[in-house]
Amino acid sequence: MAVKQKKLSNFKAPNGAFYEQNDIDYLINSGYVLESALEELSKTEKYTKPLDEKTLKAQALFSKISGRKAEESAKEEKPPVDENAKAEESKANEK
Numbered sequence: 792m793a794v795k796q797k798k799l800s801n802f803k804a805p806n807g808a809f810y811e812q813n814d815i816d817y818l819i820n821s822g823y824v825l826e827s828a829l830e831e832l833s834k835t836e837k838y839t840k841p842l843d844e845k846t847l848k849a850q851a852l853f854s855k856i857s858g859r860k861a862e863e864s865a866k867e868e869k870p871p872v873d874e875n876a877k878a879e880e881s882k883a884n885e886k
């Protein structure tokens with residue numbers, strides 16, 4: 792039987808864990824805005840009690856993987872540079 796993995800958000804809780812996306816979505820669907828939802832979650836025992844060794848290792852791995860994915864997508868999202876427009880802008884700035 793496969794274990795269902797919890798989807799983690801990119802937001803860190805006071806105990807160093809990442810908030811579960813499901814927890815954030817629940818509060819947002821209940822009328823909270825993101826900042827208020829994170830503030831409310833940061834008060835719960837789930838996100839204030841210290842993490843065990845296994846969870847800390849899993850969270851560190853998630854952090855590394857998400858960081859790489861974010862960097863890769865940022866590189867892909869950069870628009871191509873129009874060299875002609877760049878040259879014209881330089882000439883206009885020189886005048």
